[in-house]
Amino acid sequence: MIGYAFMGAVHSQAWRTVGHAFDLPVDVRLAAIGGRDSVAVKAAADRHGWAAFETDWRTLIARDDVAVVDICTPGDTHASIAIEALAAGKHVICEKPLANSVAEASMMADAAASAAARGVRSMVAFNYRRVPALAYARSLVASGRLGTLHHVRAAYQQDWLVDPAAPLTWRMQKERAGSGALGDIAAHIVDAAQFVVGDLLSGVSGMLETFVHSRPLSGGSGLSAASGGSGVGDVTVDDAAVFFGRFAGGGIATFEATRFATGRKNAMQLEIYGSGGGIRFDFERMNELQFFDGSLPDSENGFRRVLVTEGDHPYLEAWWPPGHPLGYEHTFTHEFRDFLLDVSSGQDPSPSFADGLQVQKVLAAVSQSAESGSGWVEV
Numbered sequence: 411m412i413g414y415a416f417m418g419a420v421h422s423q424a425w426r427t428v429g430h431a432f433d434l435p436v437d438v439r440l441a442a443i444g445g446r447d448s449v450a451v452k453a454a455a456d457r458h459g460w461a462a463f464e465t466d467w468r469t470l471i472a473r474d475d476v477a478v479v480d481i482c483t484p485g486d487t488h489a490s491i492a493i494e495a496l497a498a499g500k501h502v503i504c505e506k507p508l509a510n511s512v513a514e515a516s517m518m519a520d521a522a523a524s525a526a527a528r529g530v531r532s533m534v535a536f537n538y539r540r541v542p543a544l545a546y547a548r549s550l551v552a553s554g555r556l557g558t559l560h561h562v563r564a565a566y567q568q569d570w571l572v573d574p575a576a577p578l579t580w581r582m583q584k585e586r587a588g589s590g591a592l593g594d595i596a597a598h599i600v601d602a603a604q605f606v607v608g609d610l611l612s613g614v615s616g617m618l619e620t621f622v623h624s625r626p627l628s629g630g631s632g633l634s635a636a637s638g639g640s641g642v643g644d645v646t647v648d649d650a651a652v653f654f655g656r657f658a659g660g661g662i663a664t665f666e667a668t669r670f671a672t673g674r675k676n677a678m679q680l681e682i683y684g685s686g687g688g689i690r691f692d693f694e695r696m697n698e699l700q701f702f703d704g705s706l707p708d709s710e711n712g713f714r715r716v717l718v719t720e721g722d723h724p725y726l727e728a729w730w731p732p733g734h735p736l737g738y739e740h741t742f743t744h745e746f747r748d749f750l751l752d753v754s755s756g757q758d759p760s761p762s763f764a765d766g767l768q769v770q771k772v773l774a775a776v777s778q779s780a781e782s783g784s785g786w787v788e789v
Contacts, residue, residue: 411425411440411442411443411444411460411479411480411481411482412443412444412445412467412470412479412480412481412482412483412491413444413445413481413482413483413505414443414444414445414450414451414454414455414458414482415482417482417505418443418445418454418458418482419454419458420738420739420742421480421482421742422440422443422454422458422459422460423458423739423742423743424739424742424743424745424746425438425440425480425746426440426458426459427739427743428743428746428747428750431728431729431743431747432728432743432747434747434750434751434754435750435751435754435755436750436753436754438750439461439475440458440459440460440461441460441461441462441473441475441476442455442460442461442462442463442464442470442473442475442476443455443458443460443462443463443464443470444463444464444465444466444467444469444470445463445465446465447465448463448465451463451464451465467487467491468494471491471494471495471498471500472498476500477500477501478500478501478502478503478753479491479492479495479500479501479502479503480502480503480504481495481502481503481504481505482505483505484580484581484586484587485507485509485510485586485587485588485593486510486585486586486587486588488504488505488508488509488510488514488518489509489514489515489517489518491504492504492518492521492522492532492763493517493518493521496521496522496524496525496530496532497521497525499525499528499530500530501530501531501532501753502522502530502531502532502533503532503533503534503535503745503746503749503759504518504532504533504534504535504763504766505534505535506534506535506536506597506598506601506766506769507588507593507594507597507766507769507770507773508534508763508766508767508769508770509588509766509770510587510588510589510593511588511770511774512767512770512771512774515763515766515767515770515771516767518763518766518767519762519763519764519766519767521763522762522763522764523763523764526758529756531749531752531753531757531758531759532759532762532763533749533752533759533760533761533762533763534761534762534763534765534766535742535745536597536598536601536602536605536761536766536769537741537742537744537745538598538601538602538678538693538741539601539602539605539745539761540725540740540741540742540744540745540748541693541696541741542697542718542719542723542724542725542726542736542744543691543696543697543698543699543716543718544602544605544606544680544691545723545724545725546699546716546718546723546724547606547680547682547689547691547699548605548606548608549724550687550689550701551606551607551608551682551684551689552608554686555686555687555703556682556683556684556685556686556687556688556689557684557685557686557687557704558684558685558686559607559609559657559659559660559661559682559683559684560661560662560683560684560685561661561662561663561681561682561683562603562607562655562657562661562662562663562664562680562681562682562683563663563664563679563680563681564599564600564602564603564663564664564665564666564679564680564681565599565665565666565667565677565678565679566591566595566596566598566599566666566667566668566677566678566679567666567667567668567671567674567677567679568595568668568669568671568674568675568676568677569669569670569671569672569673569674569675570669571622571649571669571670572669572670572672574622574625575625575626576625577625577626577627577628578624578625578626578627578628578642578643578645579628581594581647582625582643582645582646582647583643583645583646583647584646584647585646587647588647589647589648589773589777590618590620590645590647590648590649590651590669591647591648591649591650591651591667591668591669592618592647592648592651592667592773592776592777593773594667594669595667595669595678596651596653596665596667596773596776597769597773598678599665599667599678599680600665600769600772600773601761601765601769602678602680603663603665603680603682604768604769605761606680606682606689607657607661607682609657609658609659609661610657610658610768610789611655611656611657611658611663611772611789612656612657612658612788612789613655613656613775613786613787613788613789614653614654614655614656614772614775614776614779614786614787614789615653615654615655615779615785615786615787616651616652616653616654616665616776616779616780617651617652617653617779617780618648618650618651618776618777618780618781619648619649619650619651619652620645620647620648620649621649621650621670622645622649623644623645624642624643624644624645625642625643625645626641626642626643627641627642627643648780649668649669649670650666650667650668650669650670651665651666651667651668651776651780652664652665652666652667653665653776653779653780655772675694676693676694676738677692677693677694678692678693678694679691679692679693685704686704686705687701687702687703687704687705688701688702688704688713689701689702690713696735696736696737696738697717697718697719697735697736698715698716698717698718699715699716699718700713700714700715700716701713701714701716702714717732717733719732719733719734719735719736720732724744725740725744725747728747748760768789771789772789775787775788775789
């Protein structure tokens with residue numbers, strides 16, 4: 411694994427757990443973790459159970475005991491690491507968004523397609539696909555329970571940047587992150603909506619907004635005063651993104667992604683309405699799905715709460731008795747379970763780098779619409 415901060419800790423937890431929770435055709439061994447700071451990466455290796463550490467990602471990729479490379483670094487390094495790892499014959503799982511631009515994502519998708527012809531597999535890590543309630547929602551839509559799609563409402567709301575004194579980090583610098591709320595969290599709801607609906611966005615119209623344009627530098631941020639002046643640095647990404655969309659099959663959609671929703675911590679919400687029913691989901695209550703079954707008479711109907719913890723719900727065969735809820739970290743364990751099963755059986759995992767490229771094209775179209783003020787942009 412390359413990268414050891416927030417995502418590195420979450421992924422380490424999932425790699426440690428997946429082989430204990432699920433029956434797998436392979437054994438998982440945490441061979442090596444990589445990062446530039448030798449002291450910090452050694453501490454991460456010790457804390458999370460990695461057998462070794464490296465300070466050069468190319469050295470890590472070259473190790474004979476590494477078969478899978480897990481990329482948890484900022485977006486500006488995804489393309490170079492993934493392409494080299496695939497060329498070296500390593501299976502790759504890469505955090506979202508796939509890259510910082512369509513051009514980089516296209517190169518990664520091409521490299522993945524070439525590698526797949528040699529039996530080398532890859533996947534982009536959209537973990538919310540592996541929330542049992544959303545996987546169950548996809549099955550309801552796919553089986554026709556919602557009828558013809560009319561409308562999708564997707565939102566991802568956080569508040570960790572509301573305070574203007576919050577320090578500048580790489581997530582607020584375009585050259586490192588590619589974009590702000592758009593790439594960081596809107597990427598999740600674009601993928602989740604397309605996954606559950608089973609259709610792709612064909613066009614969008616949006617706007618982006620930055621509310622705080624400079625922030626204090628912090629010694630822990632890894633950024634220097636040269637980023638934008640003495641003691642402060644420029645924010646060069648969006649704080650919020652709002653856009654309309656249309657699915658290829660005809661349904662319409664609204665999307666909102668913000669890191670300025672005061673009081674919201676991690677509210678990833680998805681609502682889907684069709685001619686035969688409706689679904690509502692909120693990740694802050696991730697074990698529940700609200701379902702309206704339009705086939706029932708009005709006198710008996712209404713949205714009902716489905717507690718998605720039964721043994722026949724997606725992924726629940728590995729966990730606890732009904733009514734014992736799961737948490738955020740389980741989505742990554744499910745993700746790695748699916749990845750390892752596909753790699754072991756010689757199948758291409760999903761979502762693929764091509765899927766990640768398609769999401770990148772949606773984000774680019776939103777950005778183009780916002781920057782030009784031109785309104786509708788085809789994906």
